Amino acid sequence: MTAPILRVAGLSVRLGGSHILQGVTFDVAATGVTALLGRNGVGKTTTLRAILGEIPAEGGVEYDGVPVLGRRTHRLIRDGLAYVPEDRCVFAGLTVAENLRLAERVPNPDYRLVHELFPELEARAAQRAGTLSGGQQQMVAVARVLLNPNRLLLVDEPTKGLAPAVVTSVAAVLGRVAERVPVLLVEQNLAVVRKLATDAIVLEAGRVAWQGRATDLLGDAEATRSLLGVGSTAGRH
Ligand SMILES: Nc1ncnc2c1ncn2[C@@H]1O[C@H](COP(=O)(O)OP(=O)(O)OP(=O)(O)O)[C@@H](O)[C@H]1O
Numbered sequence: 001m002t003a004p005i006l007r008v009a010g011l012s013v014r015l016g017g018s019h020i021l022q023g024v025t026f027d028v029a030a031t032g033v034t035a036l037l038g039r040n041g042v043g044k045t046t047t048l049r050a051i052l053g054e055i056p057a058e059g060g061v062e063y064d065g066v067p068v069l070g071r072r073t074h075r076l077i078r079d080g081l082a083y084v085p086e087d088r089c090v091f092a093g094l095t096v097a098e099n100l101r102l103a104e105r106v107p108n109p110d111y112r113l114v115h116e117l118f119p120e121l122e123a124r125a126a127q128r129a130g131t132l133s134g135g136q137q138q139m140v141a142v143a144r145v146l147l148n149p150n151r152l153l154l155v156d157e158p159t160k161g162l163a164p165a166v167v168t169s170v171a172a173v174l175g176r177v178a179e180r181v182p183v184l185l186v187e188q189n190l191a192v193v194r195k196l197a198t199d200a201i202v203l204e205a206g207r208v209a210w211q212g213r214a215t216d217l218l219g220d221a222e223a224t225r226s227l228l229g230v231g232s233t234a235g236r237h
Helices: 044-051 073-078 096-103 111-117 119-123 134-146 164-178 190-196 214-218 221-228
Strands: 006-015 018-028 033-037 058-063 081-084 152-156 183-186 197-204 207-213
Touching (some): 006 044, 018 044, 033 044, 033 164, 033 190, 073 081, 081 134, 111 119, 134 164, 190 197, 197 214, 207 221
Parallel strands (some): 152 183
Antiparallel strands (some): 006 018, 197 207
């Protein structure tokens, strides 16, 4: 087995007087998709933000074998740790091409890959991003990080609020992205988890309540019901 790309050990975060993460420990494999799951408010986004150094945290985070907790966010991003936040954050008044250009960090951004994965964005290069659909904006958000070399993608709820057909195409693109670079994926849609994830981690009340193969979790009706509040057949379509 290859070494994990990310090791989170005893991660603890306090925000606004609350102990949000209470010793979160898990590994992210160096290939494929690892899903970070849990009910609303259990600390999934907080975990991503702590890994990225956006909020103060205690414990350990090893990225590609190197301890990085306390390192500045921009240095982690420069070292190939990419973040696609939940709110997409496109510049609404700028065109698709301008949004992409602003994200360039290297002399030779990989437009070939972006145009291969997102032909629609090439066609809509001159359209203002604020007039794109939610799914298209999500594509811009993912495309932006793919222009630069990455070693791990942290992706927060990419399918949230999207229509079912759009969810399918966003999931398909993420599947293709994950063939190239490992992904830690926060996702509520279990059909997407079922399609993409190899491994799964479930948070509950600021701790890891379950971790293992995604198929084992989703195949266990009692576990999915008690940990995620849904039946095991949820999202099977
Ligand atoms: N800056 C903050 N100050 C105080 N509390 C916060 C702050 N940020 C998040 N929290 C709280 O921490 C808890 C975890 O939030 P977080 O966004 O990580 O959950 P989540 O699992 O991503 O939820 P969701 O699935 O609803 O997006 C929540 O109770 C939230 O209200």
